[in-house]
Amino acid sequence: MNYLIETNGLYKSYDKTKAPALNGLTLKIPHGRIIGLLGPNGSGKTTFIKLINGLIVPTAGSVTINGLGPCPATKAVISYLPERTCLQSNMKVSELIGFFADFYNDFSVEKAQTMLASLDIDPSAKLKTLSKGTREKVQLVLVMSRSAQLYILDEPIAGVDPAARDYILKTIISNYSENATILISTHLISDIENLLDDVIFIKNGNLLLYAPAEQLREEKGKSLDAYFREVFTC
Amino acid sequence: MILMTWKLDSDRPIYSQLVEEIRMQIVSGAYPPGSKLPSVRELASDAGVNPNTMQRAFTELERNGLIETRRTNGRFVTEDGTLIRSIRRELAGEQLTDFFHKMEQLGYQKQEVLSLITSVYEEESLQ
Numbered sequence: 450m451n452y453l454i455e456t457n458g459l460y461k462s463y464d465k466t467k468a469p470a471l472n473g474l475t476l477k478i479p480h481g482r483i484i485g486l487l488g489p490n491g492s493g494k495t496t497f498i499k500l501i502n503g504l505i506v507p508t509a510g511s512v513t514i515n516g517l518g519p520c521p522a523t524k525a526v527i528s529y530l531p532e533r534t535c536l537q538s539n540m541k542v543s544e545l546i547g548f549f550a551d552f553y554n555d556f557s558v559e560k561a562q563t564m565l566a567s568l569d570i571d572p573s574a575k576l577k578t579l580s581k582g583t584r585e586k587v588q589l590v591l592v593m594s595r596s597a598q599l600y601i602l603d604e605p606i607a608g609v610d611p612a613a614r615d616y617i618l619k620t621i622i623s624n625y626s627e628n629a630t631i632l633i634s635t636h637l638i639s640d641i642e643n644l645l646d647d648v649i650f651i652k653n654g655n656l657l658l659y660a661p662a663e664q665l666r667e668e669k670g671k672s673l674d675a676y677f678r679e680v681f682t683c
Numbered sequence: 684m685i686l687m688t689w690k691l692d693s694d695r696p697i698y699s700q701l702v703e704e705i706r707m708q709i710v711s712g713a714y715p716p717g718s719k720l721p722s723v724r725e726l727a728s729d730a731g732v733n734p735n736t737m738q739r740a741f742t743e744l745e746r747n748g749l750i751e752t753r754r755t756n757g758r759f760v761t762e763d764g765t766l767i768r769s770i771r772r773e774l775a776g777e778q779l780t781d782f783f784h785k786m787e788q789l790g791y792q793k794q795e796v797l798s799l800i801t802s803v804y805e806e807e808s809l810q
Binding site: 642646672 | 691693694695696697724725727728729730731732733734735736
């Protein structure tokens, strides 16, 4: 079987005198799954995501996407929503769409426009004039308008109100390309748990659990959110 | 397309709840016999669940014969009225068994329960 992401002893330390951010992660992620990357603050979620995207390099171990280390070819198949915005705030929404269309071959302008319209976002508005929640929606629209093999969403719904959250989740479901994998990092588990095929729990840079969501519900008789609270009690 | 309100409980496997919901829509006639069902993606998006989970629910309903796939055409509710009625009868039976258990817990005898049903039914009809 060909896996989309494979990591082998993936290890990242930012400061030798302190515990590593990621402590030797080994896992295989297939195509066509929606996966929740769950863990408390500082557990290594964003470090893992940055390593997949090649934004930082591992101290030891390796990560491959379709068998390749992070490189332009892997970046072309990954649609990444970073935790912090990287967009120019003085650009108009419509200009950002043009920017993404130039950058990515798999970007659909039509899809982006449809999603913006259904979210009631004015394409002629400058990003900096929009509220935090609306800016997040714009970013998500840009990311979901690509037909990528891997979508990585780092805290995609944190700043959005609950009503819009439901709508955004539906937008994600209706727009990701078939056979793609979506990796969602969040601590708002109850909002997304019905969406997940699998969950990955990490704590202090270690893999605690990688299992199908339905299996956990069946075995534990509780929601993922309740189970998460049990596993990560302080 | 009929918009359902999906009440999903995160403590139980989602796919079995989807099976129950869709089965209820078919038995109650909200999805009539022979009618076309929305696509997996549409229903998944409507319910806020993963398309793979909805697919699994469809597979289960297909196994029970309640829905059938016509190649390239999509999924349809079965036209087998007898099957739908027998599943409806089965669900009604389950509800009644539950009900009788609860009445037993309240200390009612079988005969009392039957006359109680009649009198409550008449009270309701007056309202």
